[in-house]
Amino acid sequence: MVDITSLEKKFQERIDSEIKIEPKDWMPDAYRKTLIRQISQHAHSEIVGMLPEGNWITRAPSLRRKVALLAKIQDEAGHGLYLYSACETLGVEREDLIDQLHSGKAKYSSIFNYPSTTWADIGAIGWLVDGAAIMNQVMLCRTSYGPYSRAMVRICKEESFHQRQGYEILLTLSRGSEEQKAMLQDAVNRWWWPSLMMFGPNDKDSTHSAQSMKWKIKRKSNDELRQQFVDITVGQAKVLGITLPDPDLKWNEERGHYDFGEIDWEEFWNVVKGNGPCNRERMAARKKAAAEGQWVKDAAIAYAEKQRKRKTETSRVA
Ligand code: BYC
Numbered sequence: 001m002v003d004i005t006s007l008e009k010k011f012q013e014r015i016d017s018e019i020k021i022e023p024k025d026w027m028p029d030a031y032r033k034t035l036i037r038q039i040s041q042h043a044h045s046e047i048v049g050m051l052p053e054g055n056w057i058t059r060a061p062s063l064r065r066k067v068a069l070l071a072k073i074q075d076e077a078g079h080g081l082y083l084y085s086a087c088e089t090l091g092v093e094r095e096d097l098i099d100q101l102h103s104g105k106a107k108y109s110s111i112f113n114y115p116s117t118t119w120a121d122i123g124a125i126g127w128l129v130d131g132a133a134i135m136n137q138v139m140l141c142r143t144s145y146g147p148y149s150r151a152m153v154r155i156c157k158e159e160s161f162h163q164r165q166g167y168e169i170l171l172t173l174s175r176g177s178e179e180q181k182a183m184l185q186d187a188v189n190r191w192w193w194p195s196l197m198m199f200g201p202n203d204k205d206s207t208h209s210a211q212s213m214k215w216k217i218k219r220k221s222n223d224e225l226r227q228q229f230v231d232i233t234v235g236q237a238k239v240l241g242i243t244l245p246d247p248d249l250k251w252n253e254e255r256g257h258y259d260f261g262e263i264d265w266e267e268f269w270n271v272v273k274g275n276g277p278c279n280r281e282r283m284a285a286r287k288k289a290a291a292e293g294q295w296v297k298d299a300a301i302a303y304a305e306k307q308r309k310r311k312t313e314t315s316r317v318a
Contacts (some may be wrong), residue, residue: 011252015216020146023089034208035145036090038217040097043083044108048101048282050076052116053125061119066167069122075158082155086147091094102287111198112270113276120173120187122178126166128195130190134159135229136199144216167236174240181241188237189245196260197268199226205265225256 005027014021021027050073057073060066084094100106111129114124137159140152173184200222205211212218220228230249237244248261270276 012214015144015214018216019071020149020221021143021144030211031217032090033216034212034215035148036087036193038090038208038212039083039087039090040092040100041107041109041150043080043087043097044101044106045112046080048077048108048286049129049280050114050280051285051289052114053122054113055116056119056122060122065169072126072162072165079151079155079158082151083148086145086151089147098290102290104274104283108273111194113271113279114190114194114291115280117276118183120170120183120185121191123166123169123173123184124187124191126162126164127170127236128191129198130159130162130166131233132195132229134163135225135232141218142216142219145176170240171260174242181293184240185242188240188242192245193263193267193309194271196226196230196263197271199223199229201265201268202263226254227257230260234258 008028011021011027011031014025017179017316021031053069053073053076057066057069060069087097088094097106101108111132116125134156137152137156141149143149143152168186170188173180200206203223206222209218209221213221234244234249247263248259250259252259271279272293274280
């Protein structure tokens with residue numbers, strides 16, 4: 001009989017010695033489940049995250065801006081695909097994961113349920129949303145599951161380009177007319193708090209953190225990453241000449257970090273539960289895209305099937 005306790009002990013020893021876990025290695029069911037949950041939520045976030053930015057492709061203010069935005073959104077699609085593939089190595093079907101997103105069973109990042117109403121929002125998304133994403137994802141390059149960590153290395157490189165293109169949009173606005181400066185400030189006022197929410201609940205309320213840290217799926221806690229993000233972002237806001245919308249934001253000499261105000265957790269959970277400003281719109285857009293793109297999938301499957309049959313027939317004749 002297989003001794004689960006000794007398998008679990010050996011598994012933890014591998015994690016503690018920084019040996020990556022690969023798809024065919026033994027792993028506890030709960031580790032597999034946690035990874036499927038986190039990686040699939042991450043993949044869904046990349047795909048849904050294309051929508052608020054896609055809203056501005058036709059209205060980008062110049063050809064150069066349009067090209068960069070298009071490239072960024074295509075990168076997000078690529079991230080989604082690497083992550084779905086990484087998730088499939090854990091024994092789940094991509095179709096099932098996508099069904100879970102469409103049925104509302106699977107979560108995706110709360111941030112993508114807010115509207116992108118002005119061009120400055122595209123800059124703010126790049127600077128703050130991609131900035132927060134990188135902060136979280138750099139640690140995931142060292143996550144214990146091999147396929148996830150390798151996917152994250154490439155994703156992080158692309159995300160840092162995204163963050164820079166966002167910041168550059170804002171820097172341009174900050175040197176523009178009074179109206180452009182006001183548009184920049186307004187976008188940052190709306191995206192600041194939702195960006196801090198991306199890191200998830202405070203550590204004391206985080207369901208999965210303790211176990212995920214033990215398994216080295218996560219290397220830093222939600223609060224640690226949020227603090228790191230605030231500390232880095234304050235200086236960048238100064239360069240833009242804007243005010244971050246938090247009266248409690250101030251340097252704490254003793255802690256060596258910025259103090260910041262309390263997040264509106266009621267708003268966070270409300271958005272996570274599906275009641276944010278754009279949750280319904282986002283899901284409707286995803287389902288419409290899936291239905292309208294079904295013929296492509298059908299054609300690809302029919303072609304693969306035809307190729308398979310031809311190969312079988314050729315090998316029979318030979
Ligand atoms: N939104 O125990 P906790 C991007 C859920 S960036 C919605 O702390 P965990 C992109 C959490 O799932 C965004 N739900 O969870 C950027 C859990 O519920 P379940 C994607 C959230 O997993 C730019 C419950 O709250 N990045 O893609 O230990 C352009 C308790 O939380 C949120 C990733 O997904 C949230 N913000 O830690 C385009 C990074 N926060 O599952 C695209 C990978 C928490 O028990 N993920 N919840 O029902 C992670 O690092 C972790 O999953 C989190 C949460 C830090 C997000």
